[in-house]
Amino acid sequence: MPTPDRTSLAAIVTAGRELLERGGPAKVSMQAVADRVGVRAPSLYKRVRDREALLQLIAEDIVDDLGTVLAASDGTLTGLAHAYRTFAHTHPEGFRYLYASSPDLAHLQRASEPVLQAARAAVGEERALDAARLVTAWATGFLSMELAGAFRLGGDVDGAFEYGLAQLQVALRQS
Amino acid sequence: MPTPDRTSLAAIVTAGRELLERGGPAKVSMQAVADRVGVRAPSLYKRVRDREALLQLIAEDIVDDLGTVLAASDGTLTGLAHAYRTFAHTHPEGFRYLYASSPDLAHLQRASEPVLQAARAAVGEERALDAARLVTAWATGFLSMELAGAFRLGGDVDGAFEYGLAQLQVALRQS
DNA sequence: ACCTGAACACCGTTCAAGT
DNA sequence: ACCTGAACACCGTTCAAGT
Numbered sequence: 150m151p152t153p154d155r156t157s158l159a160a161i162v163t164a165g166r167e168l169l170e171r172g173g174p175a176k177v178s179m180q181a182v183a184d185r186v187g188v189r190a191p192s193l194y195k196r197v198r199d200r201e202a203l204l205q206l207i208a209e210d211i212v213d214d215l216g217t218v219l220a221a222s223d224g225t226l227t228g229l230a231h232a233y234r235t236f237a238h239t240h241p242e243g244f245r246y247l248y249a250s251s252p253d254l255a256h257l258q259r260a261s262e263p264v265l266q267a268a269r270a271a272v273g274e275e276r277a278l279d280a281a282r283l284v285t286a287w288a289t290g291f292l293s294m295e296l297a298g299a300f301r302l303g304g305d306v307d308g309a310f311e312y313g314l315a316q317l318q319v320a321l322r323q324s
Numbered sequence: 325m326p327t328p329d330r331t332s333l334a335a336i337v338t339a340g341r342e343l344l345e346r347g348g349p350a351k352v353s354m355q356a357v358a359d360r361v362g363v364r365a366p367s368l369y370k371r372v373r374d375r376e377a378l379l380q381l382i383a384e385d386i387v388d389d390l391g392t393v394l395a396a397s398d399g400t401l402t403g404l405a406h407a408y409r410t411f412a413h414t415h416p417e418g419f420r421y422l423y424a425s426s427p428d429l430a431h432l433q434r435a436s437e438p439v440l441q442a443a444r445a446a447v448g449e450e451r452a453l454d455a456a457r458l459v460t461a462w463a464t465g466f467l468s469m470e471l472a473g474a475f476r477l478g479g480d481v482d483g484a485f486e487y488g489l490a491q492l493q494v495a496l497r498q499s
Numbered sequence: 500a501c502c503t504g505a506a507c508a509c510c511g512t513t514c515a516a517g518t
Numbered sequence: 519a520c521c522t523g524a525a526c527a528c529c530g531t532t533c534a535a536g537t
Contacts, residue, residue, distance in 0.1 A: 152518060152520045179511060191512075192521055200511065249424045251472050258477065278479050279487040282466070286488065287458065290465025294457075297426050302433065304453050312454040313461065320495035327501045327537060354530060366531075367502055375530065503536075510529080517522075 156186040158196045158206075165207045170242045174249070177204065208250045211243040216260030226267045226321075230288050230314050237292040245296055248289065261285065272324050280321055287313060331361040333371045333381075340382045345417045349424070352379065383425045386418040391435030401442045401496075405463050405489050412467040420471055423464065436460065447499050455496055462488060 164185035168176045179200055183190040197203045215236055222232035237244040261281070268281035291310060300306050339360035343351045354375055358365040372378045390411055397407035412419040436456070443456035466485060475481050 154520070178509090180509085188520095189522055190510090191514085191523085194512070195520060245424070248468050248472055249420070252474075254473075254476060257474060276487075279484050280491075282469075282475070282479075282484045283462065283488040283491055286465035286469055287462040288465065289469060290461035290463065291457070293423050293468065294461055294464060297423060298429075299427075299432060300457070301429060304457075309454050309457045312451075313458040316458055316492075316495040316499070319498055320491040323494055324491070329501070353528090355528085363501095364503055365529090366504085366533085369531070370501060501537090503534105505533090505535100507532080508530090511527090513526080514524090515522105516524100518520090 156188050156192070156196075160186045161193060161196055161203065162206050162210050165203055166210055166243065169207060169246060170240060173242050174204065174246055177207070179203075204246075204250065205253070208247060208252045209256045211240065211247055212252050212256040212260050214240075215247075216256070216262075219260060219263045222263065224263060224267055226264075226271060226284055226318065227314060229264055229267055230284070230310075233288050234292060234310065237296060241296050244292065248293060268321075271321050276324050280324070283321075284317055287317060331363050331367070331371075335361045336368060336371055336378065337381050337385050340378055341385055341418065344382060344421060345415060348417050349379065349421055352382070354378075379421075379425065380428070382418075383422055383427045384431045386415065386422055387427050387431040387435050389415075390422075391431070391437075394435060394438045397438065399438060399442055401439075401446060401459055401493065402489060404439055404442055405459070405485075408463050409467060409485065412471060416471050419467065423468060443496075446496050451499050455499070458496075459492055462492060 164182050165177050168181055179190045179193055183193055218232050218236050222228040264285055265281045269277040272280045339357045340352050343356055354365045354368055358368055393407050393411050397403040440456045444452040447455045
């Protein structure tokens with residue numbers, strides 16, 4: 150005798166993401182997720198293999214959102230960098246978790262497509278991949294360090310971001 | 325009646341670091357650490373407030389090692405970048421954990437001193453902090469992404485590192 | 500002063516039994 | 519077909535009792 154579904158995979162992932170954003174990965178317990186979607190913990194295993202698989206799905210959901218945000222930018226390297234930083238500030242725990250986990254390659258590739266495109270426009274087909282990696286590595290490192298509080302020493306963090314971006318533009322214009 | 329000490333804080337931190345390096349933070353359980361130093365889990369609480377404090381100590385131990393490695397390099401930005409990368413390859417889990425946690429500021433500052441010095445030599449006192457942050461952010465982001473497998477797509481990863489380093493040198497030479 | 504076994508709360512996961 | 523309570527293994531942590 151079938152029972153009407155009391156939850157869904159999407160609801161579970163969303164609940165997990167909310168918990169992640171509120172308190173980091175440690176707060177994403179199966180019990181807390183189950184509470185949030187109105188079901189008992191064992192029921193989650195009907196839709197998700199285990200906790201690790203759930204965290205993976207959450208990471209992919211975050212990458213997809215990031216991809217949407219980047220695609221909605223003006224497509225210049227500056228625009229992309231600022232959109233990336235805004236995303237990191239809006240979803241700090243999600244952003245940090247992205248690089249703590251090993252997100253699925255296909256999702257990552259889709260999200261970074263606009264960056265590759267902007268790099269292509271800036272330095273040409275030949276150097277596009279290297280240039281995209283240069284800018285992405287810098288921005289990712291900068292935001293990781295900013296969120297980790299590694300810039301607490303002083304100096305203007307916004308200024309340091311703009312400085313870095315300007316320097317990279319200079320470098321890319323020379324190739 | 326005093327009992328002879330059966331372990332030490334240093335031994336506990338070392339054991340924890342070995343476990344971290346072997347299997348990531350999840351493998352650093354109080355029981356596993358206790359087993360490794362030849363004591364029962366509750367005894368650890370004589371030397372360490374709780375698991376989180378132990379992980380913090382492990383992170384600081386890693387930063388100290390990194391500082392030593394960087395200080396032993398030739399002191400140029402290129403030398404520092406390569407030393408940093410070698411460290412990340414030798415201690416991948418430790419490196420990843422460093423940026424997942426929020427390492428103590430004093431330790432971080434000591435470790436990054438040589439980078440600031442190299443930046444000072446390259447661009448002068450005025451721009452040293454911004455330049456150090458540019459290079460550090462790039463290298464940290466690059467290594468995080470490399471270790472996370474974000475470069476699995478293809479292309480020459482070593483080549484991308486050298487390309488990035490060269491571009492940054494060009495940019496810094498212009499300021 | 501340090502160490503231990505016992506105990507507690509909590510979590511991930513499995514499974515037989517319910518609808 | 520999905521949901522649940524009960525159960526199990528495991529973990530972090532506390533504490534009274536040992537030396």
